[in-house]
Amino acid sequence: MKKAAIGATLARPIVARATRAPEPVGPETLVEIFSRLRAADPEPRAELEFLNPYTLLVAVVLSAQATDVGVNRATGPLFAVADNPEAMLALGEEQVRGFIRTIGLFNTKAKNVVALSRILVEQHGGAVPRSQAELQVLPGVGAKTASVVLNVAFGEPRIAVDTHIFRVANRIPLVVAATTDKVQAGLEALVPEPFRLNAHHWLILFGRYVCKARKPDCPRCPIADLCRYPDKTV
Structure with a gap:
């Protein structure tokens, strides 16, 4: 079988700290977010x-x-x-x-x-x-x-949530939830079917290289205008 790759670094169970929790984006914005992530990386691949x-x-x-x-x-x-x-x-x-x-x-x-x-x-x-x-x-x-x-x-449309996806989902926010299990359940319920298979790949890469933990790279973010995170970098 041809070698493939996927970013799947997983971590300990995560619980969110008390932070501001704006309302998640609406369905139309959600579609636009994933449309842009797909356009930027039609066939997402990672490093594992x-x-x-x-x-x-x-x-x-x-x-x-x-x-x-x-x-x-x-x-x-x-x-x-x-x-x-x-x-x-x-x-x-x-x-x-x-x-x-x-x-x-x-x-x-x-x-x-x-x-x-x-x-x-x-x-x-x-x-x-x-x-x-x-x-x-x-x-x-x-x-x-x-x-x-x-x-x-x-090929099952599952969205495993690691530290990167947990952060991105709560930061944009796509889902506001305090644990990885709740974020996964929320994403799998909300992400439109055409995007669900690759949603894990797009979100983990986005969190790893753009929406980074300490200093998100907002100036080169493809969805900065759609994101509701109040502390964007300039």
Whole structure:
């Protein structure tokens, strides 16, 4: 399968601090926002590399509290020798640790990668399951990781919310909510169907490179005139 890439850096559960919460933009503005994001990047791609649904799953598990660049540096050599759960099991936990030693929490992550590989082999014939419930019982896989896999590997219109998307959604705002789960539910209910498949990609890239946490780059923002954030930069 051709190598693909997707930004899927996930983080700990997020709870918003007490901040101003303007009313979310209306439906027409929402369509215009995503139309502009699509025009700027018709085929959004990010930095977390993978080869197939299994390597996507492993990469996203490894990306928690780590950078995409750091994960890619480790998974390139790892996936060259183990791009399926059977091969990962053959490597074993100790060798997997050696490949991912530069990634934070590598001991726990190596254990999870081997354990989830065993479950895939023993219970799913080596295939990655296509349901949220079956994915979330795998070691190291939470709701966000499962949503990324369903969206990217299987084309389901899920919007996994990480720190970047959480910030952007509340800042514009598209959705005003205090937790990632509520932001995801709000976005999946509100984002129009033509944009829903790639919404995760557009928002995470927008939050990473334009609507940055400490100093959003408002002068080059394609939706600055539509955004209601009161503290725009000049």
